[in-house]
Amino acid sequence: MVKSGITAAFFGAMLATGVSGHMIMKTPVPYGNPDKSPLDASGSDFPCKNVPYDVKAMNNMKVGDTQTLSFTGTATHGGGSCQLSVTTDKKPTKDSKFKVIYSIEGGCPGPGPGNDPPSTFTFKVPKEVPNGESTLAWTWENKVGNSEFYMNCAPITVSGGATDHSAFDKLPDMAVANIASQNQCNTTENFDYKYDKPGEYKTVIGNGPFASLCGGPAPPDGGQSTQPATMPSTGAPSQTMSNPSIPTGSPNPGIPSPSANPAPSAPVAPSAPSAPSAPSMSTPDIPSLSAPPAGLVESSLTTLLTVTGSPSIPAAPSGSPSTGGGGGTCSGDGTIVCNDADQFGICNHGKVVWEPVAAGTKCQNGKIAKR
Known part of the structure; x- marks a missing residue:
């Protein structure tokens, strides 16, 4: 009986954390036919699971229009955090630069603790994304189960966006975790994750507890929210420096008041003390001398x-x-x-x-x- 109980618990855990909990991005329509598994921890199939970049359906996206993010699969691993990122490469490689356009901190792809259906989200392509064909990536760091990294990619054509890459290049880089070939960032189970640089466009919907994506306490307010050509909106101290205030009261000796208009200092004899601003002064003490020259x-x-x-x-x-x-x-x-x-x-x-x-x-x- 004990053996049966252990076996049932083992397979129950496997079911919850590995077999049926995997997800595939449904919309936008991804390249090829990706499976539901996470990326290999070594990074051998980074990015996009190395699927053939076959365009089954082009996802036409106009800047400012509402787009839908949905999924196929069961069990959401208790949630976790997701990002949508874009690279202008039509066939991304491990050297492609993915820039974050939307972050979902917690509750993604769904908040359910077990075999619950995933949620559906909406997002908009921001004005920083250049016009033309690009690749959109959905990435996910799961909350419950093995520390994994999921990634599906989809072809998109953007209209109404930027005519160059200057603003796009200032967007934060896509966060990557649990992929040995990319960095040493590893998630800790049973947390929703805060991104250090979630970007200007984000939402926080998880119930927590929250932790930093790479371990440690969660950065305040989801970390640094980067906005092109502006100061970060959260998570970073202001860079504006105020002039130090000037104390009131008695002035510091030797430091003139800013509003004063002192009269020019009159020259004095070398042995005389510094002349005050008053019109008259006392004669300095003259030491006794032995037979000084007359006059x-x-x-x-x-x-x-x-x-x-x-x-x-x-x-x-x-x-x-x-x-x-x-x-x-x-x-x-x-x-x-x-x-x-x-x-x-x-x-x-x-x-x-x-x-x-x-x-x-x-x-x-x-x-x-x-x-």
């Missing part, structure tokens, strides 16, 4: 005053002499001493040498000020 400090200050305006300097202490002539005595080294409004001097070791004030200024109360 050096006064001459330097005269130049500084002429350029920068009237600095604010501490007033001379009371009792400072204010004598006429070429010079005099004073107290309070480093202070300004006035000799009437037109002359000034800087007290240096108790002596002062008079100098005329700059035009437009006057000496008053130990300060140089504008008249």
Whole structure:
């Protein structure tokens, strides 16, 4: 009894996964007379099962018109995912480039778990496909059973399409799985599959769970949907870069405000600090020197005053002499001493040498000020 149970289970599994679950594309009408089996895993019959490219019926397709995808066979292996692709080669070889025109993620060729009839789908040939004779391929990666790859091909004649290949060449390449001669992509049983590049024209109808076609978690939103001459619509981050925002609040020292109109910087003496934007500035501290040459400090200050305006300097202490002539005595080294409004001097070791004030200024109360 045990042996009979094992035998029945074995043949039941074979029936569900291998014998009666195979499918053939019914419409569009395929080349020749393909059988229901998947392609050989080695890739020896890739593409199109190496059927003779005998045209039993030409499938005339106008861009934008609704076309029908239907199947012959029983059991849908629980579904899986399918693609429709086109190559402009009339007799495709392993080197032909198939470009995706429609992807069905999950529930294809039907969602049934067992020997259920397949579904019928509709699609449209997109405007990117060139006019003239081409080959359309239906490919399928099944959900339940052995990891297989099904492919049938059909002759088509396109009208109302592109006059060159520029947009067509930008469509994503047909996905291939479980074919050793093409790549190392292998599906995992019991999943509906998300394509990395399903293309702009697609539908998602499976119940899942979803996984990436080549294993691993499913890419978000069915992967990257490629549109000719545009950015991908899903699955890829935006390539638009925004300008960094400029923070508000206190400005960064040394970085001018974008809206400011600063006045030109005035030249200053080498030993003076950088001049602020205010119209006046304080006189820098002058270190004590041993017996500086007569008139050096006064001459330097005269130049500084002429350029920068009237600095604010501490007033001379009371009792400072204010004598006429070429010079005099004073107290309070480093202070300004006035000799009437037109002359000034800087007290240096108790002596002062008079100098005329700059035009437009006057000496008053130990300060140089504008008249």
